[in-house]
Amino acid sequence: MSEWQFIDWIRSRTDAAHKSGPKVDPVILGPGDDAGIVTLQPETIAAVDMLMDGVHFELDKIDPALAGRKALAVNLSDIAAMGARPVCALISLALPAKGGLNVGQKMMEGIMKLADEFDVSILGGDTNSWSGPAVISVTVLGEPLPGRPTIKRSGARAGDWVLVTGNLGGSLGSKRHLTFTPRVKEAAFLNTHFELTSMIDLSDGLATDASHIAHESHVAIRLDPAGIPVSPDTQNGSAAQRLAHAMTDGEDFELMFTAAPEVAREILGKQPLAGVRVTHIGECVAGNPQLTWRDGTVIEPRGFEHFLD
């Protein structure tokens, strides 16, 4: 397959998707022209992520479709964390000169399958081949939910409760980091029905990502070690080691969010949200932006394990 044939193949797939897609497709012009055209609301939410063979995945060990899927999924997770709706994606592929088109085709299949599941259109992209390993960069454009605000990292207030979806830890060992479901539906449900004050998706691990909320919102966050939903994927080790995995492994792609106590209680009463459990893991309190356990022990974003001994 030549590069042109590859683009034609993408075009045939995306043309079909645009014709059979959601009732009102916001994409006016998909791949095949100099640029794509899409109708978006005045407030557009944009996220981009670049994944590289040998750094974020290893193509000699995994199906390239999973690498493609992940490249889109991490962006959908970021759009979800803003409380917004993903609309369309732009895909850039750098493919190895040898065997690259086959890899690219599989990557696109992984991307398009997940895009279909979330009604995300492929707006366009670019493909190049070179002497290096495969690189995928995906940009997703989204829009606010009708009549709802976007949710930032900076809105948490002292007194708010801290909640998290799903279970944490062991994502890399279990390969969940390749197959996770981005919490787009859960975020939409939460933002449609409740006033959330801040939200983030857990890509770097709860210890790091909760610190981002603390710093951006100028609050201290106190977590309850017994309340952290440790994933069964962290099978080996003591309870303390498993908790350390839940706090620092990263790539969980669950949502951590904050809300006033009365709102948080209502959310907890409504669960599971679309089958996903929500757990109350702590509170925001006035003070220096840092993470602590409820007994006051400081949780460092890095090297956290040492604090458990």
Ligand SMILES: [Mg+2]
């Ligand atoms: Mg994020």
